[in-house]
Amino acid sequence: MPAGVGRRAAVVALAVVAVLLVPAATAFAGNGGLLPPPAHSPNAHRIRDAYVFVMIFVGVVFVIVEGALLVLITRYRRGKRDRTQEGPQIHGSTRLEILWTVVPVVMLTAICGYIFYKLPGINDAPPAAAANQTTITVEGHQFYWLFRYPNGAVSIGTMIAPAGDVVHENITAPASEVNHSWWVPELGGKTDAIPGQTNHSWFQAPIGTYVARCAELCGIQHALMDATVKVVPRAEYEAFIAARAAAPGGLDVGKEEWQGVCSSCHRLNETYVGPALGGNPLLRDRDGIENLVRHGLRQMPAVGENWSPEQIDALIAYTKTLPKQKANGFQS
Ligand SMILES: [Cu+2]
Structure with missing residues (x-):
């Protein structure tokens, strides 16, 4: 290979690597990099596990496919061959074809199996015997979240929840609303808040403050539609809802x-x-x-x-x- 061609190939390879590193660096500069935020509820843990499992396959496939692409581009380039001259004629390779059919089937089966194995633990809350249970209604409104507690207390923008309890969320929106989507990434997946319908989610979290977002474009101030979930000791939660219920017009x-x-x-x-x-x-x-x-x-x-x-x-x-x-x- 002439020295000039080798240098050019090296420059191209470097440029490709640099271009690939830009999005990777941006992703890692954001908190947590390519991964979802740390999980603080059993369902969120399982969602994160599923994400990481799929991500491993995605990463390996990306490297193999892009690597093969680079090798093939370099190896089979036209070079000094005349434009009118046909390149080498390559026919099928049975072994390769079987391989690139079987390997994706195996990968998709593995991913499917793993997701179905994780799904019940994402969907189903732990049974009543395992922990205290609390139910809080989450209502999506343009452009705020309203929370209703079992004793009739109401709060807006901040949900107060008892630590360690299994908190069942009834997620809904009033009849004349638009669709919203309740999402606390550290405490589970997204659940649609649909007018006149009730969807369910749950979490079981330690003491902490977690950020919630509306994940469904719902109008002009959708970007402001966030909320906070404050998980506090049970006594503090009970005192809060009791005080709220005692002075609902406070x-x-x-x-x-x-x-x-x-x-x-x-x-x-x-x-x-x-x-x-x-x-x-x-x-x-x-x-x-x-x-x-x-x-x-x-x-x-x-x-x-x-x-x-x-x-x-x-x-x-x-x-x-x-x-x-x-x-x-x-x-x-
Ligand atoms: Cu919304």
């Missing part, structure tokens, strides 16, 4: 509504997705605000269509604490 509920619901689209002193609300008499008008959140107006969805009267009380209690006048200048 200021803390109102503050969550303002920050988690209204603020997705409104600022006090500047136009955001919706108009500025600072100084708006509506903030002191219970009937007016109720009508607005229950029915929506023009582009504004009916964000509180299924809120209890106490939740409306909570919102008005909070908005009454906001400044009466629109501030001078444009800060929010």
Whole structure:
């Protein structure tokens, strides 16, 4: 092989490696690299195991296929052969053909088998005998998550859950909503929140704070539709839901509504997705605000269509604490 050709091949190979390294480096620069975030619930562990198992095959296939591609491109290149001259004529290789049929079948069977082996542990929650059970309803709304606890307590944006318990999630959305998807990557897979339907998921997690996201494009502020799952000791969970149930119209509920619901689209002193609300008499008008959140107006969805009267009380209690006048200048 002439020296010039060898150098050119080396340069091409280096360039290919560099191009391949760019996405790999980007992936590793993100937290956790190519892997899902660490799992903190048995179902999430199994999802991660399945991901890693499939990833091993994907990696090996990628290297073999791309490697073969590079070898074949180099080995069978035209080189100095004239364009009009035919290249070497290669006919079938029975052994190779059997190999590239059988190997993928074996790989797909292995992947299938492993996934079916893991699936029950992803889908089915541990039985009642194994751990305390709690049920929390998760409701998707444009553009916030609302949580309902067994004693009637409600929270918005932050779910409080007892550590170690099997927490069953009933995932749904009110009738006039759009589809959302509840996803806490560290605690399990995605589950659709479909209007008028209830889907189920579960987790069993240690004390910690976990990020949740809406995984279904659901409208203009979809990007803001995240939430937090705070897993706390059981006593703390019980105290929280008891306090919430005792004061369903309390200021803390109102503050969550303002920050988690209204603020997705409104600022006090500047136009955001919706108009500025600072100084708006509506903030002191219970009937007016109720009508607005229950029915929506023009582009504004009916964000509180299924809120209890106490939740409306909570919102008005909070908005009454906001400044009466629109501030001078444009800060929010
Ligand atoms: Cu959504």
